[in-house]
């Protein structure tokens with residue numbers, strides 16, 4: 024069996040087309056969705072992701088602003104900037120690109136963003152709402168993962184989903200979202216003994232560890248839907264996932280490539296949250 028390769032770029036494109044229609048409808052009612060991105064320092068990967076976000080906004084009809092801050096900026100200066108944006112009615116979404124320099128506490132920065140504008144879905148209030156199933160901004164990468172699985176036509180309900188990785192940004196929230204979809208969920212991590220014994224039970228396997236090629240054919244049961252969230256640059260300069268794509272593709276029913284799988288969905292879900300935030304603003308008027 025050779026797996027169907029899930030085309031994240033194509034799915035992201037379709038969702039962006041739908042969002043452009045929604046943003047146009049909002050503009051006709053006098054609301055231009057607005058996103059402000061704060062980039063601290065000049066990490067090349069972050070630069071590239073932020074560029075993708077700004078470009079995505081333009082494609083969909085979201086007004087975006089980029090605030091660049093020196094790597095030496097103090098936490099207080101950054102928090103003061105966020106507070107200004109919290110008060111600005113034209114800003115529907117605020118995003119601080121991660122990671123931040125070590126002298127700034129990420130948790131303090133995330134906590135400072137108004138939950139009403141938390142289009143990354145990282146604020147503890149957003150996370151709590153997600154956990155109890157209330158409507159809220161869902162974190163972009165986990166939301167993208169669920170959307171990709173659904174669009175394969177896979178029924179999540181009743182399936183055994185195994186998540187490898189327990190980060191706050193991907194592993195834990197994706198497990199919660201799969202649970203919300205009525206999957207039976209197992210979370211594995213670096214201290215899980217005999218990883219393959221558990222991953223081989225998965226009907227849906229989500230890997231979000233950040234370790235190149237750690238999951239091979241020996242970890243996967245035939246017919247599994249495999250979602251690879253890892254983005255790792257190896258010595259050759261090539262970008263690869265956490266999954267050995269070529270060998271797992273021969274066993275899985277569906278598989279995401281890296282690049283071109285989950286990655287393009289991350290920015291698209293951010294655009295979706297920003298349009299939703301602008302719609303909520305309109306409802307509150």
Ligand SMILES: Nc1nc2c(c(=O)[nH]1)N[C@@H](CN(C=O)c1ccc(C(=O)N[C@@H](CCC(=O)O)C(=O)O)cc1)CN2
Pocket residue numbers: 071072075118119120121122143163164254262281282283284285286287288289290
């Ligand atoms: N504030 C945030 N910071 C970070 C987030 C986030 O969601 N919010 N996630 C990551 C980085 N990220 C977005 O910010 C991101 C990562 C990867 C991709 C992507 O499209 N990847 C492509 C490959 C891109 C390449 O060629 O380098 C792919 O997988 O196809 C988009 C966004 C950490 N920080």
